[in-house]
């Protein structure tokens with residue numbers, strides 16, 4: 001929750017404790033135009049509501065936080081912390097209203113990083129469907145056959161390697177009993193790892 005102090009005609013000082021920061025916004029509005037500035041100071045958590053005083057030098061905010069008291073000098077030209085307690089004798093204390101800190105475009109403080117989401121567990125890899133050694137792949141007049149690899153384009157053909165005879169023989173999955181090729185790493189039926 002923010003505290004709003006009306007510092008003068010169309011001029012407001014809004015202060016809010018945001019975590020360990022004290023954010024101070026000044027808003028001055030003239031007809032058709034609103035100007036706002038926003039600054040943050042590292043003060044720690046407030047232990048008492050803020051107070052604002054009108055002094056000849058400008059508005060002085062008094063922030064009472066766990067780490068101590070802070071005075072913030074708010075003038076038309078800027079907002080700055082004051083190291084020494086200013087003389088507030090005779091200063092007019094401004095009444096506070098509760099409100100909302102205005103959003104100031106382009107001057108938003110950095111939002112804290114969202115904590116990393118834990119990694120989603122990986123979906124187990126689906127085993128590759130083995131390319132049927134029986135049905136050749138056909139694309140136009142191109143024909144491709146696995147085990148042994150053989151490629152035929154038109155009346156031109158080429159083959160690669162001559163696997164041992166056993167490698168083209170039938171084998172069976174020890175998990176589900178489906179017929180698999182000896183060279184297959186996974187059963188095409190149940191995904192059981194074969195090698």
Ligand SMILES: [Zn+2]
Nearest residue numbers: 173176187190
């Ligand atoms: Zn299987």
